[in-house]
Amino acid sequence: xxxxxxxxxxxxxxxxxxxxxxxxxxxxxxxxxxxxxxxxxxxxxxxxxxxxxxxxxxxxxxxxxxxxxxxxxxxxxxxxxxxxxxxxxxxxxxxxxxxxxxxxxxxxxxxxxxxxxxxxxxxxxxxxxxxxxxxxxxxxxxxxxxxxxxxxxxxxxxxxxxxxxxxxxxxxxxxxxxxxxxxxxxxxxxxxxxxxxxxxxxxxxxxxxxxxxxxxxxxxxxxxxxxxxxxxxxxxxxxxxxxxxxxxxxxxxxxxxxxxxxxxxxxxxxxxxxxxxxxxxxxxxxxxxxxxxxxxxxxxxxxxxxxxxxxxxxxxxxxxxxxxxxxxxxxxxxxxxxxxxxxxxxx
Amino acid sequence: xxxxxxxxxxxxxxxxxxxxxxxxxxxxxxxxxxxxxxxxxxxxxxxxxxxxxxxxxxxxxxxxxxxxxxxxxxxxxxxxxxxxxxxxxxxxxxxxxxxxxxxxxxxxxxxxxxxxxxxxxxxxxxxxxxxxxxxxxxxxxxxxxxxxxxxxxxxxxxxxxxxxxxxxxxxxxxxxxxxxxxxxxxxxxxxxxxxxxxxxxxxxxxxxxxxxxxxxxxxxxxxxxxxxxxxxxxxxxxxxxxxxxxxxxxxxxxxxxxxxxxxxxxxxxxxxxxxxxxxxxxxxxxxx
Numbered sequence: 100x101x102x103x104x105x106x107x108x109x110x111x112x113x114x115x116x117x118x119x120x121x122x123x124x125x126x127x128x129x130x131x132x133x134x135x136x137x138x139x140x141x142x143x144x145x146x147x148x149x150x151x152x153x154x155x156x157x158x159x160x161x162x163x164x165x166x167x168x169x170x171x172x173x174x175x176x177x178x179x180x181x182x183x184x185x186x187x188x189x190x191x192x193x194x195x196x197x198x199x200x201x202x203x204x205x206x207x208x209x210x211x212x213x214x215x216x217x218x219x220x221x222x223x224x225x226x227x228x229x230x231x232x233x234x235x236x237x238x239x240x241x242x243x244x245x246x247x248x249x250x251x252x253x254x255x256x257x258x259x260x261x262x263x264x265x266x267x268x269x270x271x272x273x274x275x276x277x278x279x280x281x282x283x284x285x286x287x288x289x290x291x292x293x294x295x296x297x298x299x300x301x302x303x304x305x306x307x308x309x310x311x312x313x314x315x316x317x318x319x320x321x322x323x324x325x326x327x328x329x330x331x332x333x334x335x336x337x338x339x340x341x342x343x344x345x346x347x348x349x350x351x352x353x354x355x356x357x358x359x360x361x362x363x364x365x366x367x368x369x370x371x372x373x374x375x376x377x378x379x380x381x382x383x384x385x386x387x388x389x390x391x392x393x394x395x396x397x398x399x400x401x402x403x404x405x406x407x408x409x410x411x412x413x414x415x416x417x418x419x420x421x422x423x424x425x426x427x428x429x430x431x432x433x434x435x436x437x438x439x440x441x442x443x444x445x446x
Numbered sequence: 447x448x449x450x451x452x453x454x455x456x457x458x459x460x461x462x463x464x465x466x467x468x469x470x471x472x473x474x475x476x477x478x479x480x481x482x483x484x485x486x487x488x489x490x491x492x493x494x495x496x497x498x499x500x501x502x503x504x505x506x507x508x509x510x511x512x513x514x515x516x517x518x519x520x521x522x523x524x525x526x527x528x529x530x531x532x533x534x535x536x537x538x539x540x541x542x543x544x545x546x547x548x549x550x551x552x553x554x555x556x557x558x559x560x561x562x563x564x565x566x567x568x569x570x571x572x573x574x575x576x577x578x579x580x581x582x583x584x585x586x587x588x589x590x591x592x593x594x595x596x597x598x599x600x601x602x603x604x605x606x607x608x609x610x611x612x613x614x615x616x617x618x619x620x621x622x623x624x625x626x627x628x629x630x631x632x633x634x635x636x637x638x639x640x641x642x643x644x645x646x647x648x649x650x651x652x653x654x655x656x657x658x659x660x661x662x663x664x665x666x667x668x669x670x671x672x673x674x675x676x677x678x679x680x681x682x683x684x685x686x687x688x689x690x691x692x693x694x695x696x697x698x699x700x701x702x703x704x705x706x707x708x709x710x711x712x713x714x715x716x717x718x719x720x721x722x723x724x725x726x727x728x729x730x731x732x733x734x
Contacts, residue, residue, distance in 0.1 A: 117718055118646050128640065139541055162472045173718055175669040176641040176676065183638040186474050190554070190635075191541060193469075194562055202565060210566075292520040296527040300576070303531075307577035310627060368627055385558065385567075385629025392570030392628065399531075 117172040124164050128184060131157035135187055158188045206396070214393035215437045221363035221370070225320050229359060232324020233331065240332035250329040265337040295406030298354060302361035302398050306391065309362075310384070313369020320362040345419035348426030350408035356433055357401035364391035364398070401433070449731035452666060456728070461618070464631070466560055476633040478620050479553040484632060490547030495533055499526060534572040539565055544635070552636025558629045567628040574624035581607040644675055645711045652700065653708040659694040660709075660716045666729035668717055671710050675703075 134154060137145050146154070165181040172178060215222075239246040244261035251260070301319075308315035327347075334343035371387035372380060408429070416422055466474045502525055510518035537545040543563055544554040555571070557563045582604055614622040619631060663671075674686050680702070687702040690709060717727065727734060 115722070118643060121643055125640075132640075142541070159470060162468065162470050166472055171718060171721060173665055173668055173714055173721065174643065174645065175672050176638075177643070179638045180640045182475065183636065185472070186476065186635060187637070189468050189474060190543065190556065190563075194541060194543075206565070214566075292523040296523055299527065299531075303573050303576045304580075307574050310574075310623060381558075381626065382629075384627055388570040388627035388629060389564060389566040392566035392568075392573070395573055396566075396569055 115171070117168075117174065120164075120167065120171065121174075121177065124160070127157055127160045128164065128181070131161050131188060132184060135184075135191055138191055155192060158192045161185055161188055206393070209441075210393050211397045212437045212441075214390050215360060215397060217390055218360070218363045218367050218394060219438075221366040222359055225317070225359045225362035225366060228317055228320050228362075229324035229327070229355065232321040233328030234324075236325040236328035237332045238328075240329050241336065244333075244336070247329050247333060250325050261333050261336065263333075265339065268334060268337055268339055269342070292406065292410070294409050295403055298357075298402045298405065299399050302358060302402060303395070305358070306361045306365045306395050306398070309365025309368040309391070310372060311369065312373050313366040316362050316365035316369065320358065323358060342419050345422035345426075346413065349413050349416065349422040350405045350426070352426045352430035353401055353408060353433065354405035356430070357398045357405060360394055360401070361398045364394040367391050367394075404429075449729070452729050452731065464619070464633075466556075468560075476556065476631070478618075479551070479632045479634055481615055481620055483551045483553055484614065484620065484622075487545065487547035487551045487553060490550055491533065491545045494546055495529060498529060498533075502526070502529070531573075531576075534575065535568055538563075538568045538572065542635075543568075548632070552634060553632050554635040555630050556633055558631050563630065567630055571624035571628035571630055574622075574627055578611040578613075578623055582611055641676060644672070644707065645714050652704050655694075655709060655712050657716075659696075660713050661734050662693055662730060663713060664727040664729040664732055665717060668710070668713055671706065671713070675706055675710055 130153070134146070134150060134157065138154075143151065161181065162185050165185050168174075168178055168181050236246070236250050240250070240261070247261050305316050305319045308319065331340070331343065334340055368384060368387045368391050371383040375383035378386070408425070412425060413422070416425070462478045462480075463475050464478060466476045468474060503522065506518045506522045506525070509521075534545055537548075538555055542549065542554060543556065548554060555563060555568070557567060584607075586600070586604060609616075610623060613626070614620045619625075621631065625631065671686065674682050683702045683706055687705050688698075690706070691698060720727065
């Protein structure tokens with residue numbers, strides 16, 4: 100007869116044991132951990148080519164260990180370590196595919212214009228909304244100047260209202276001697292920076308409000324148009340329409356374009372949430388968000404340009420024709436950059 | 447603890463786990479980061495930004511006094527804007543996809559579809575933050591600035607904007623508006639050190655337990671025991687050892703740590719053997 104204790108003892112040391120599994124594989128995990136730590140700290144440049152070749156091998160060994168451990172081991176510390184190591188490894192091995200420089204290059208050459216091109220419908224709609232706002236307030240203020248005070252904040256206007264004299268209005272456009280005397284050239288960069296940061300924040304808001312079905316975005320853009328139209332009416336009533344146009348045009352083509360694009364980015368998200376099409380609503384929002392994110396980086400860069408044009412260009416260049424020329428040139432530049440078809444990025 | 451409470455706890459932790467399958471076909475089982483961690487990370491980041499701004503301000507002030515020009519004012523405005531807008535974006539574009547606050551809390555951003563976290567997703571999720579933080583503040587500011595707005599109207603405005611800001615409390619994936627739009631999750635990513643294998647310890651063979659003595663516990667109890675053993679707190683060990691002795695009806699004869707280690711080792715061997723044969727006993731309430 101076989102003693103009852105014997106088979107139980109034999110089962111205690113089966114040919115597979117989690118202790119042996121760990122002893123055999125542990126060196127790989129430690130090596131992978133060290134490699135990842137160096138990769139995180141110093142980037143891929145810190146690894147030799149041998150180590151780079153080792154990386155995917157160790158990654159796969161770790162993942163396979165994780166699968167085996169999940170099925171066989173009950174050691175919580177071991178499972179947690181392998182899980183954390185695999186997660187870290189996965190995001191490093193699959194995450195880094197191109198250098199920062201390549202990323203930036205691709206953004207300027209392909210991604211940015213492509214993203215702007217893809218929201219052309221929304222851009223058109225927002226532009227029409229801004230135009231509509233401008234026309235509304237222009238016609239209202241032209242027929243009855245009292246309307247002006249409903250549209251433009253007294254402080255913002257800084258005296259540029261229907262009661263002002265033509266001379267004063269002219270001086271605000273940077274013509275005449277009064278303007279040159281009152282405004283030294285020292286404050287220009289401060290002014291430009293202020294304009295840039297302020298406009299960027301408004302644009303970011305206009306974009307971010309987009310997810311509420313795009314309605315607040317459209318309202319914000321309409322309001323921008325209203326302020327514009329009201330000012331226009333005041334100046335043209337005094338026969339300064341052409342000069343005011345130049346004053347606005349030099350930076351306005353860039354700034355208003357950027358404003359329209361930020362609105363378009365917001366609207367893209369809003370429409371994706373309302374009309375997701377064949378995709379799920381979440382997926383549609385995520386897709387739209389990525390396109391819109393690219394557009395928004397572009398918008399901030401455009402506003403930076405606009406701030407420079409407004410802060411420096413407009414204060415230093417007082418000739419109206421030249422202002423028109425620069426404004427048109429900028430507009431042509433942006434249009435060409437965005438909308439001239441080019442070969443798609445293949446990388 | 448009862449069987450129902452145990453099952454509930456398991457269900458709660460399973461609710462936080464999201465399937466995330468690598469190209470090699472392994473499910474990484476990412477855990478969604480809780481709202482407390484998210485808020486903590488945000489607080490740390492905001493404090494760090496303020497500190498950086500303060501240092502930057504002092505530097506600018508010093509340069510301004512030294513050079514007597516107002517260029518510094520422009521530098522200050524530009525720098526503050528860039529820091530505020532690009533702090534989050536810059537850090538999340540890095541290989542660890544986490545701001546210092548997130549790193550401290552052991553969390554990171556990932557793309558929901560399992561793909562690579564792209565720059566546009568990071569930009570989108572962080573520009574939305576502008577709205578989430580500043581809209582409630584703006585509502586408050588408007589309410590305070592204009593006396594004409596009644597208190598109730600202001601309250602309604604703040605509440606409305608708070609529902610947007612606190613959006614992450616209202617969905618299972620703890621996504622804030624920015625995550626929703628960018629297609630991202632924030633998940634746990636802390637490092638776990640590889641602790642020694644206590645089951646191979648030499649002290650584990652001191653006492654032999656019978657099959658019936660080992661049959662009283664399941665995996666949950668085994669892993670709790672492991673936690674106590676790794677914690678090395680004598681009071682906790684004494685408590686657990688007493689509880690086990692009472693349960694299996696053994697007299698106090700050995701040191702607590704020797705007793706617990708032997709019991710752990712043999713219980714683990716028994717449960718792992720069963721696991722190899724496809725039987726996973728979750729806790730002591732499950733049938734053996």
